[in-house]
Amino acid sequence: MGLDDRKLAVLRAIVEDYVATQEPVGSKALVERHQLGVSPATVRNDMAVLEEEGYIRQPHTSAGRVPTDRGYRLFVDRLSRVKPLSPAERRAIERFLVGAVDLDDVVHRTVRLLAQLTRQVAVVQYPSLARSKVRHLELVPISTTRLMVVMIADTGRVEQRLVEMPGPIPTEDVTDLRRLVNEKLVGSRLSETPPLVQALVDESTPRLRPAMATLSTVLLETLVERHEERIALAGQANLTRGGLLDFQGSLRPILEALEEEVVLLKLIGETEPSTTRVLIGDENEFDNLRAASVVSTGYGPGSTIVGGLGVLGPTRMDYPGNIAMVRAVARYVGELLAQN
Amino acid sequence: MGLDDRKLAVLRAIVEDYVATQEPVGSKALVERHQLGVSPATVRNDMAVLEEEGYIRQPHTSAGRVPTDRGYRLFVDRLSRVKPLSPAERRAIERFLVGAVDLDDVVHRTVRLLAQLTRQVAVVQYPSLARSKVRHLELVPISTTRLMVVMIADTGRVEQRLVEMPGPIPTEDVTDLRRLVNEKLVGSRLSETPPLVQALVDESTPRLRPAMATLSTVLLETLVERHEERIALAGQANLTRGGLLDFQGSLRPILEALEEEVVLLKLIGETEPSTTRVLIGDENEFDNLRAASVVSTGYGPGSTIVGGLGVLGPTRMDYPGNIAMVRAVARYVGELLAQN
């Protein structure tokens, strides 16, 4: 598989042209639009090799060539430089963060910004509770037997849940419970709490124990197991860009996938330390998303990562541009979080 | 405009057939499928009248008839009975509410349920803060100059916001502030708070005044003006049902409209006391949604209304069925809220 420099240049040119025009690209058009310094016939020979190796394919016998997932992969890995942002884009990113007022606000602005910049579907995961530390736990009596538990995490996330207590709880007990849980849990990572919570129950006075037991169950259940992750989405209308050519005519499977939190989390949540991840076409594990690509990365204050964000679009997308934007946005969001 | 009973029956039959088959319906097919007791020719005459009056139209000269928005309107207002729910649907609604654990949970389950039952896009507005009463306000110190304000409303809604105070605040001050705002505001409707909040500032001791002023600004700003409304959405994949026939081939405008909270709020939020509202085609004010219909209603504990919910789909939708489901779901959600 001798892919010499010119063949790679041809592949790059094919990807770039196809992404730009959305039309299969032929040998003649290629030599006209790129300075390859050879004739169409030569390019055709190169194309034949590229096709044999599975990097491009012909939709029909008499049509031009289109990159395969494998071709995009090679392009992303070896043939493209991350595109520097334009001043306008840079400005847009800077502007979006002024006036962000709390975490919800930051996340919503971020996801809209990302959708607008990349013209793709944008996905932002809220800072993961598992990676957050408890900053404060508040217990608010709602009725004699009901407490509202509010947890504030150091990442700014706030989760609440109603707890039905085994019996009526006097105000002093609430105060005691509040003090105890805060003493024990504040500052610890959510993922490390289970033993701590257990200890809380064990160490409680007999009077508080039943209440503490219920409370601890709910804490573990809600804050560790359930909602846990939360996700914001924007730019779904961008899926209709490019007519019905992308996504082989049906948005259905894509829209379905986007409604599943679990799917989105898998796509953008499982990010290894600070690399930008690119999933092309069927590289991702969901059948519904075989016609889509995902560019994602982690973000967080400083160098830690508390969540993921990214964009989803047709495999025929501007990878260098999108990678640049996803990274830039992640970095800015990280800085913003670090300020709090 | 003499629309005798038979003409109305013909219109009803056209709507029903068209909704079911998605194809223009002709006079012959009509008499075959419905017991109208007259010949196709007669039906044709009736159709001519209906068309003249603007209730139906012909897509092409040689095609059958299709209801117009006006036709659907007449159908909804005078020709249809609300369809009783099937046992399966009833069961689905009942099942969805078991195990709902807090407001977020209720809203999410509701919107998914509604999307699944109606096979349309479902929209649920969180209980409006303007119609909620303050149950508790919590102030949590985040740093020496920062407070997290958490407001819990009687509808279960919890809103929070970070406040940057004018200067460092000692713990005692936080305690005082907390006591003051709670004394003054708990139990009052959010929409009525502005004067109360102002009074709080005026009555503060000089020591607390600057802090209270900042706090009040934020309270008004965040809880009354901004986020205020919140919305959940589900079932967007249902838009692709029925191919590209509905929505004249492009989902674009619809998807765009669905990304605008303001639009959704206008559609389902402005509900008059407990009637079910049906907006057909261009009856709604948004150009993007001229090809869509919306069925919505208010919900709330008992007979009060705290928010709206509804579904959005093609004008060619099963109005009687959707109206029934929207109502049923709203009633169940109301009961659920009343229990808390």
Added chain:
DNA sequence: CCTGGCACTCGACTGTAGCGAGTGCCAGTC
């Protein structure tokens, strides 16, 4: 007022033909 009959319209479908972009291959050239 309803009905059967009839002429008419027009979209959907089919088949044919020509065009042109694009290819693969081959023989010739540097």
Added chain:
DNA sequence: GACTGGCACTCGCTACAGTCGAGTGCCAGG
């Protein structure tokens, strides 16, 4: 040995003509 120009070939796309049939409007008669 690598590149190139030339050439025959493929095949999707478009235009056009013809047919079919669902559906209509109208009219005369019951």
